Each structure stands twice: as structure tokens, then as C-alpha cells.
Amino acid sequence: MAMEESSTEKRRVVVIGGGVAGALLSKTLQFHADVVLIDPKEYFEIPWASLRAMVEPSFAERSVINHSDYLTNGRIITSTAINITDTEVLTAEGHLIAYDYLVVATGHTDSVPRSRTERLHQYEAAVHGVDDEAKIRMVRALTIRLRHYSNLFLMAENQKIKSAHSILIVGGGPTGVELAGEIAVDFPDKKVIMVHRGSKLLEFIGYKAANKTLDWLTSKKVEVILEQRVDLNSTSDEEKSYQTSGGETIKADCHFLCTGKPVGSSWLKETLLKESLDNHGRLMVDENLRVKGRKNIFAIGDITDIPEIKQGYLAQRHAEVTAKNLKLLMTGGRESKMATYKPGSTMAIVSLGRKDAVAQFPFATMIGCIPGMIKSRDLFVGKTRKHMGL
Numbered sequence: 001m002a003m004e005e006s007s008t009e010k011r012r013v014v015v016i017g018g019g020v021a022g023a024l025l026s027k028t029l030q031f032h033a034d035v036v037l038i039d040p041k042e043y044f045e046i047p048w049a050s051l052r053a054m055v056e057p058s059f060a061e062r063s064v065i066n067h068s069d070y071l072t073n074g075r076i077i078t079s080t081a082i083n084i085t086d087t088e089v090l091t092a093e094g095h096l097i098a099y100d101y102l103v104v105a106t107g108h109t110d111s112v113p114r115s116r117t118e119r120l121h122q123y124e125a126a127v128h129g130v131d132d133e134a135k136i137r138m139v140r141a142l143t144i145r146l147r148h149y150s151n152l153f154l155m156a157e158n159q160k161i162k163s164a165h166s167i168l169i170v171g172g173g174p175t176g177v178e179l180a181g182e183i184a185v186d187f188p189d190k191k192v193i194m195v196h197r198g199s200k201l202l203e204f205i206g207y208k209a210a211n212k213t214l215d216w217l218t219s220k221k222v223e224v225i226l227e228q229r230v231d232l233n234s235t236s237d238e239e240k241s242y243q244t245s246g247g248e249t250i251k252a253d254c255h256f257l258c259t260g261k262p263v264g265s266s267w268l269k270e271t272l273l274k275e276s277l278d279n280h281g282r283l284m285v286d287e288n289l290r291v292k293g294r295k296n297i298f299a300i301g302d303i304t305d306i307p308e309i310k311q312g313y314l315a316q317r318h319a320e321v322t323a324k325n326l327k328l329l330m331t332g333g334r335e336s337k338m339a340t341y342k343p344g345s346t347m348a349i350v351s352l353g354r355k356d357a358v359a360q361f362p363f364a365t366m367i368g369c370i371p372g373m374i375k376s377r378d379l380f381v382g383k384t385r386k387h388m389g390l
């Protein structure tokens with residue numbers, strides 16, 4: 001029999017999730033494998049550009065990218081994966097997609113529109129107010145999204161803030177801190193109270209940076225209460241009264257919940273990977289980023305149990321390591337030669353209002369306008385697009 005074309009000999013790699021990690025992996029492997037990308041939306045969106053797009057809709061033209069723009073040699077299935085077997089993925093539409101290798105990259109689920117056009121329209125509507133229905137849908141979508149990152153929340157809830165004299169922020173992670181910073185700088189007359197269950201703010205960064213952040217917030221008259229929880233069952237914007245675990249009653253006109261959003265792994269709970277989920281619903285992976293105990297299933301990005309902060313630049317590194325390993329395995333390389341992934345060191349920049357930020361680098365912390373400038377530039381959109389070959 002005549003030799004078949006090389007494309008038909010390629011191994012099938014199915015990538016579930018077209019976010020930061022899944023999109024980059026698909027793009028990287030497209031000429032080395034028969035790549036199938038499954039994602040409920042037709043586009044990849046650079047998450048850290050969404051705030052700028054809210055205030056400057058044309059920004060989204062570059063940060064919302066159709067999967068077909070970078071995945072020119074792969075198959076895109078616009079659907080949600082709902083089950084997997086040893087050999088196939090089942091989509092919500094009932095399609096079965098066979099795989100040789102599977103990569104799970106479903107970081108977080110988001111309530112966003114299916115098409116890029118509709119997404120861009122949402123951003124436009126936000127600014128010009130030409131389409132109230134789209135605006136309402138966007139506000140709902142962004143409210144879900146911004147359980148994790150506060151700035152868009154601000155856009156959606158701007159009126160709520162404007163009409164309040166006092167505001168309670170529940171949670172002192174990056175979302176809560178950024179939200180408190182925005183309000184304190186833009187609305188210095190409002191009373192802001194933050195309640196955080198931990199003993200320090202921004203628990204993923206060091207004490208020095210956390211303390212500097214606390215000092216900065218205090219200097220802006222934000223009242224920070226540590227080591228207490230707000231009883232969420234007792235929260236009520238109508239009564240304007242909130243109980244804490246320490247027995248305190250906090251009076252505030254409204255509140256914002258900034259306690260993080262769940263990982264996108266609930267769909268895995270009834271699949272063959274159910275035993276591979278840890279107590280936090282994250283997929284346990286080995287040093288080669290394979291799901292523990294699985295030979296041909298990898299997991300990358302925020303869904304993994306890797307002990308590091310969940311950041312997009314680390315999700316990109318996972319994609320690069322996994323691309324290397326898949327290329328090796330698909331060309332018959334030995335497993336012992338696979339690349340290993342070492343958890344990233346803690347590096348993060350959390351903005352504090354419009355100009356300042358606190359940065360945690362591996363050997364130093366910095367607060368003020370210099371880290372503020374790093375974060376607010378092009379928001380790394382040019383760099384990310386380049387990474388995607390655009």
C-alpha cells in the first residue's frame with residue numbers, strides 16, 4: 001500500500017479549553033499533530049486586557065482573537081466537553097471526538113458570548129449604551145468573572161459604588177485589594193471596610209509586600225479587618241448590616257464579594273478523572289504535567305494542582321512544556337526524556353488605584369508608581385499576540 005500523506009499519520013491531540021493555556025498549546029502543536037480544540041466560544045480572549053476593553057472598546061479588537069486566526073491547521077469544535085473515556089471526549093452536542101492524547105485546560109468557566117462579534121458588541125454597548133439588553137448580559141457575565149478580578153466588577157457596579165457612602169469588601173486577595181484601591185483613589189470620601197479571613201492580605205505573596213499593601217490601604221483610610229469572616233448568610237444590602245465571625249456588626253450601604261471563583265472542573269466529577277481531582281477540584285499532575293497515573297492525558301493552566309499562584313504567564317509555561325512532551329512522545333521518544341515542570345516562583349503585580357501597584361518579585365518587593373507603570377502599559381497584549389503567532 002502506498003504511503004499515506006504525513007497529515008493522516010499524525011497523532012490526534014484533543015485540547016479541551018481555549019483559554020490562555022489551551023490556545024497556546026493548540027497553536028504550538030498544529031503542524032506536529034492532528035489538533036482538535038474544544039471550547040464553548042469561537043475565540044480566545046486575553047483575560048488581563050478585559051478592563052481596558054471596557055473603557056476603550058477598540059482595545060478588544062486586538063485582545064479578542066478568533067481561534068481560527070491562530071489555529072490555521074487544526075479543527076475547532078465550538079462546544080463544551082461533558083465527559084471523557086479512555087479514548088474519546090463527549091461534547092454537549094453529543095459528538096464523540098477520538099484522541100490519542102488529551103489535554104485538559106478548562107481553567108475557569110465563564111459566562112461570555114459564543115462569537116467574537118457579539119463579544120465586541122458587548123464592549124461597545126458598555127460605553128455607548130446603544131443596546132441595553134447586551135449591556136445587561138455583559139454586566140451579568142462580568143459580575144461572575146470578577147469574583148476574581150475586581151476592576152471590571154467596578155465597571156459593572158459603578159452605580160452601586162457611586163450611590164453608597166460606605167462599602168464592605170469581603171476578601172483581601174488580589175480582587176478585594178484592587179477593588180479597595182480603585183474605590184479609595186477614585187472616591188476618597190467613601191468609607192471602605194475590608195474583611196479578610198487570613199492573617200495577612202494577598203496571601204500568595206510575602207509578608208513584606210502584604211504589609212506594604214496594608215499600609216497603603218490604611219493610608220487611604222480603608223479599614224482592614226483581618227482573621228474574620230463575614231457571615232454570608234446574614235449579608236443584606238437592604239439592612240446595611242453584616243455580622244462577622246468575631247461577633248462584630250459592620251454597617252455598610254453595600255458589599256462586594258471578592259472571594260475567588262471555582263475552577264472549571266465540575267464536569268470532570270463524573271468522569272474517569274474523578275479520582276484525579278484533589279480536594280479543591282484541581283487535577284493532580286506529575287512533574288511532566290500528565291494527570292497522575294495517566295499515560296496520555298495531560299492537564300495545564302489554572303486547573304492543575306501545581307503549588308504556585310494561578311497566573312496566565314505560568315499557564316503559558318505549562319503549555320510550552322506539554323507541547324515539548326507531546327512532540328517527544330508522538331515521535332517515539334522515551335518517557336524518561338520528557339521535560340519537567342518546576343513550579344513558578346511567586347511573581348505578581350497587584351494594582352493599587354490608577355497609578356500605584358504592589359509587585360512581588362522572587363527576591364524583592366516593590367510598591368508605588370514603577371510597578372504601576374509596568375502593569376498598565378499595553379497590558380502585554382502585543383507580547384501575547386506575538387506568542388500566538390499574530
Ligand SMILES: Cc1cc2nc3c(=O)[nH]c(=O)nc-3n(C[C@H](O)[C@H](O)[C@H](O)COP(=O)(O)OP(=O)(O)OC[C@H]3O[C@@H](n4cnc5c(N)ncnc54)[C@H](O)[C@@H]3O)c2cc1C
Pocket residue numbers: 016017018019020021022038039040041047048049050051079080081082105106107108109110145148149264267300301302303310311312313314315
Ligand atoms: C480579569 C483578569 C485579569 C488577570 N490578570 C492577570 C495578569 O495580569 N497576569 C497573569 O499572569 N494572569 C492574570 N490573570 C489570570 C490568568 O488569566 C489565568 O491564570 C489564566 O487565564 C489561566 O489560563 P487557563 O488556560 O488555565 O484558563 P482560562 O484562561 O480560564 O481558560 C479556560 C478555558 O476553558 C474553557 N472551558 C471551561 N470549561 C470547559 C469545558 N467543559 N469544555 C470546553 N471548554 C471549557 C473556557 O471557555 C476557557 O476558554 C487574570 C485573570 C482575569 C480574569
